[in-house]
Amino acid sequence: MSDDQPRWLPLSELRRRRSYKWRAYPADVIPTFVAEMDVTLAGPVTRALEDAIAAGDTGYATSDPELVQTAASFHHARFGWHVDPADIRVIPDVMAGVSELLRRAVPPGSGVVINTPAYPPFFHHIGETRCRVVEAPLARAGSGWVLDLDAVEAAFTQGAAVYLLCNPHNPTGLVMTEEELRKIAELAERFRVLVLADEIHAPLTLEGARHVPFLSLPEAQARGIALVSASKAWNLPGLKCAQLITAAPALRALVRRLPEELVAGAGILGVIASTAAYRDGGPWLDQLLVLLDRNRRLFGELLAERLPGVGYVPPQGTYLAWLDCTRLELGGEPAKVFLKKGRVALRRGSDFGSVGTGWVRATIATAPEILVEIVGRMRAAAG
Numbered sequence: 251m252s253d254d255q256p257r258w259l260p261l262s263e264l265r266r267r268r269s270y271k272w273r274a275y276p277a278d279v280i281p282t283f284v285a286e287m288d289v290t291l292a293g294p295v296t297r298a299l300e301d302a303i304a305a306g307d308t309g310y311a312t313s314d315p316e317l318v319q320t321a322a323s324f325h326h327a328r329f330g331w332h333v334d335p336a337d338i339r340v341i342p343d344v345m346a347g348v349s350e351l352l353r354r355a356v357p358p359g360s361g362v363v364i365n366t367p368a369y370p371p372f373f374h375h376i377g378e379t380r381c382r383v384v385e386a387p388l389a390r391a392g393s394g395w396v397l398d399l400d401a402v403e404a405a406f407t408q409g410a411a412v413y414l415l416c417n418p419h420n421p422t423g424l425v426m427t428e429e430e431l432r433k434i435a436e437l438a439e440r441f442r443v444l445v446l447a448d449e450i451h452a453p454l455t456l457e458g459a460r461h462v463p464f465l466s467l468p469e470a471q472a473r474g475i476a477l478v479s480a481s482k483a484w485n486l487p488g489l490k491c492a493q494l495i496t497a498a499p500a501l502r503a504l505v506r507r508l509p510e511e512l513v514a515g516a517g518i519l520g521v522i523a524s525t526a527a528y529r530d531g532g533p534w535l536d537q538l539l540v541l542l543d544r545n546r547r548l549f550g551e552l553l554a555e556r557l558p559g560v561g562y563v564p565p566q567g568t569y570l571a572w573l574d575c576t577r578l579e580l581g582g583e584p585a586k587v588f589l590k591k592g593r594v595a596l597r598r599g600s601d602f603g604s605v606g607t608g609w610v611r612a613t614i615a616t617a618p619e620i621l622v623e624i625v626g627r628m629r630a631a632a633g
């Protein structure tokens with residue numbers, strides 16, 4: 251159904267989906283463990299995909315000039331970031347870009363800094379490319395999260411070669427400030443560290459926060475490569491399309507060394523949908539951000555009312571909720587208890603690094619009544 255307003259789907263329709271989120275658990279479980287939204291597609295995306303299907307346009311993807319042009323225009327209009335379309339490379343997904351870059355940019359054994367708690371596949375991909383995880387945990391400041399620049403500097407001092415910077419941050423939803431990003435650029439320059447800026451959640455920056463693309467800062471350009479995608483904001487991850495962006499000659503040369511075939515791993519429907527999303531999906535995205543803003547507030551109210559022992563900092567960006575369940579005394583893996591006793595599947599906190607023991611991550615991009623049900627089930631499980 252084509253629809254220009256985002257609309258949350260009811261469970262009866264969601265259960266017909268064939269995505270991992272809806273197939274991983276039995277039908278009596280509510281899944282909220284994957285960063286995927288329970289929403290209808292943006293009208294321009296639906297129409298572009300329908301046209302492609304009608305035309306049988308399902309061959310191999312290419313570095314599509316329309317996609318790189320619309321991606322550049324979107325990033326300029328949304329964030330004031332001037333990107334030369336010639337500096338954009340189409341890749342299948344962000345993590346494929348991270349792996350390919352790590353393989354070529356640094357020797358095996360190199361340290362890669364991540365801010366823990368960290369998106370679980372970061373650990374896997376760093377290990378799989380024979381690099382080494384160096385944790386620079388985020389810190390708490392008042393009621394929120396903050397980047398610990400001293401921890402980042404300490405990691406650089408100890409010889410880390412790469413900083414896999416996740417901003418907005420998964421799972422905390424922290425959006426880093428321009429000042430912090432400038433400091434990162436300065437440290438990266440001083441210690442000659444390559445910064446891979448994973449900005450996949452950038453279009454999901456919520457009211458009250460401002461996303462500053464790392465490469466929009468001139469001092470960051472010599473040491474940074476950005477990885478962006480329409481996949482999170484317009485809910486297209488299964489269509490396989492992301493973009494890698496450089497702004498300095500040495501890093502352009504590194505990107506040129508990536509295998510030509512990489513682009514063939516992207517999905518043509520991903521290329522088509524991303525082009526439509528970047529070009530015409532802005533109004534839909536703005537509506538979505540309003541819904542997500544309401545959800546992050548509602549989720550906080552529900553927790554305060556029914557599970558006051560759970561610590562929750564509303565995300566500044568993303569639709570993720572990183573929940574401190576340590577006071578519930580459900581053991582090191584509360585996700586197990588929530589699943590077994592409450593039939594609600596949250597992502598295990600320990601997957602995000604040892605700092606996540608006793609925590610869980612939820613996805614709040616869903617209908618308010620499903621959020622009510624999620625918290626109700628967590629409450630029932632917590633006893």
Ligand SMILES: Cc1ncc(COP(=O)(O)O)c(C=O)c1O
Binds near residue numbers: 285
């Ligand atoms: C921070 C972050 N990076 C990367 C990804 C994965 O992106 P892709 O499917 O493009 O590899 C996700 C997915 O949720 C994510 O949250």
